[in-house]
Amino acid sequence: MSATTxxxxxxxxxxxxxxxxxxxxxKFDAAGLVTCVTTDxxxxxxxxxxxxxxxxxxxxxxxGEAWYFSRSRGRLWRKGESSGHVQRVLEMRVDCxxxxxxxKVEQGGGAACHTGRKSCFYRRVDxxxxxxxxxSAVDAERLFDPAKVYR
Amino acid sequence: MSATTxxxxxxxxxxxxxxxxxxxxxKFDAAGLVTCVTTDxxxxxxxxxxxxxxxxxxxxxxxGEAWYFSRSRGRLWRKGESSGHVQRVLEMRVDCxxxxxxxKVEQGGGAACHTGRKSCFYRRVDxxxxxxxxxSAVDAERLFDPAKVYR
Numbered sequence: 255m256s257a258t259t260x261x262x263x264x265x266x267x268x269x270x271x272x273x274x275x276x277x278x279x280x281k282f283d284a285a286g287l288v289t290c291v292t293t294d295x296x297x298x299x300x301x302x303x304x305x306x307x308x309x310x311x312x313x314x315x316x317x318g319e320a321w322y323f324s325r326s327r328g329r330l331w332r333k334g335e336s337s338g339h340v341q342r343v344l345e346m347r348v349d350c351x352x353x354x355x356x357x358k359v360e361q362g363g364g365a366a367c368h369t370g371r372k373s374c375f376y377r378r379v380d381x382x383x384x385x386x387x388x389x390s391a392v393d394a395e396r397l398f399d400p401a402k403v404y405r
Numbered sequence: 406m407s408a409t410t411x412x413x414x415x416x417x418x419x420x421x422x423x424x425x426x427x428x429x430x431x432k433f434d435a436a437g438l439v440t441c442v443t444t445d446x447x448x449x450x451x452x453x454x455x456x457x458x459x460x461x462x463x464x465x466x467x468x469g470e471a472w473y474f475s476r477s478r479g480r481l482w483r484k485g486e487s488s489g490h491v492q493r494v495l496e497m498r499v500d501c502x503x504x505x506x507x508x509k510v511e512q513g514g515g516a517a518c519h520t521g522r523k524s525c526f527y528r529r530v531d532x533x534x535x536x537x538x539x540x541s542a543v544d545a546e547r548l549f550d551p552a553k554v555y556r
Contacts, residue, residue, distance in 0.1 A: 273520055278530055278538035289454050291442050298449035303440050303505040315530065315538055348540065349525040350518055354454040356526045367501055369424055374500040375507045379429055379466065387429040387466055389499065 273350045280311060281353040287323060288353050292366065294373075295344045295358040299393075301366035302374045306355065318343050320359060337403045339363035363398065370396035370403075424501050431462060432504040438474060439504050443517065445524075446495045446509040450544075452517035453525045457506065469494050471510060488554045490514035514549065521547035521554075 272279060280288050287305040294301055306314065307323040310330055314321045320333040320341035334340035341359035348355050367374040376394035379387050423430060431439050438456040445452055457465065458474040461481055465472045471484040471492035485491035492510035499506050518525040527545040530538050 276528075276540045278540055289440055291451055291454055293451065300442050300444065300451075300507045303442055303454075303500060303507075315532065316536075346530040347526040347543070348528055348530055349454060350520050350522075350527070351525075354525075355530070356451045356454075369501050371501075374502075374505075375498040376501070377427075377499055379497040379499055379506070381466065385467075389427045389429055392498070 272352055278348060279352055280308070280348070280355075281351055282308065283353065285325070287325075288355060290320075290322065291354065291356045292320065292341065293356065293358050295360055299373055300375055301359070301361060301372065311355070314343060314357070315346065320357060333366075334362055337363065337368075337398075339365060339403075341366070365397040368400060368404065370398045370400050372397060423503055429499060430503055431459070431499070431506075432502055433459065434504065436476070438476075439506060441471075441473065442505065442507045443471065443492065444507065444509050446511055450524055451526055452510070452512060452523065462506070465494060465508070466497065471508060484517075485513055488514065488519075488549075490516060490554075492517070516548040519551060519555065521549045521551050523548060 271277065282288055286307045288311065290304050290306050292301045292304065293299060304322040305325060306321070307330070310321040310323045320343055322331045322333060324331045340362040342362070343357050343359050345358040346355055361372070365372050367376070371394055373393060376391060377389040378392045380390050382388040422428065433439055437458045439462065441455050441457050443452045443455065444450060455473040456476060457472070461472040461474045471494055473482045473484060475482045491513040493513070494508050494510050496509040497506055512523070516523050518527065522545055524544060527542060528540040529543045531541050533539040
């Protein structure tokens with residue numbers, strides 16, 4: 255929205271292209287990344303949270319398979335390239351300010367986490383008797399043996 | 406896992422405290438933040454993606470209501486402080502490497518997005534006839550009028 259072309263009186267009602275438009279214009283952060291939330295298309299649970307740079311986002315859209323940018327390894331990463339557990343993207347959404355995407359996927363091999371669990375979120379944050387945070391395993395069954403998959 | 410105290414032969418099997426332990430030890434990034442995915446406890450859809458610093462995470466755990474750290478405003482932010490649309494946290498989970506949390510919330514007012522929608526993810530990324538990305542409104546009904554809520 256440009257202040258020079260939009261009269262102040264109507265500014266509040268004028269559509270903001272980023273939030274209301276039909277053009278995908280990702281707001282990459284200083285590191286060139288947007289956040290990606292990946293959920294299971296069937297069950298709906300959050301499988302993982304990762305990041306995409308411009309190339310990962312483009313490849314995901316073009317191929318229909320999830321590509322990410324690994325911050326720790328500093329490189330593009332096709333999900334499943336080592337494990338074979340590819341994610342087929344059934345739907346992609348973008349959020350209001352376009353700094354995050356949400357993909358609903360069909361998870362190859364049934365497990366998204368490198369530890370062998372279906373989801374990376376296999377621990378619940380509870381509180382102990384003193385009110386301090388304590389993690390409890392939940393949905394933590396291993397569907398594969400990482401030592402055998404990542405060799 | 407310390408290479409100096411863990412024999413190489415058993416290193417692969419040794420539990421990694423961050424991934425397998427019961428201690429919450431968030432891996433904050435260079436800006437002091439972890440990513441937070443917020444889903445609707447009832448329907449399961451992703452409502453929003455935001456960030457938490459140490460204080461926001463602690464306040465969320467202590468109060469049972471969602472607190473975030475706004476990168477754009479550079480300050481702690483209690484969800485609903487302006488709109489009244491507080492998020493009651495029914496469950497919190499942490500991911501494998503503890504750089505992201507997932508909270509399942511009961512969304513006060515029924516809408517999490519500042520645009521008035523239930524979810525910030527109200528646009529699907531489709532492709533046009535040329536294969537270029539094109540956004541389509543989906544679940545985009547406004548549940549409140551932002552102009553009346555944020556004054």
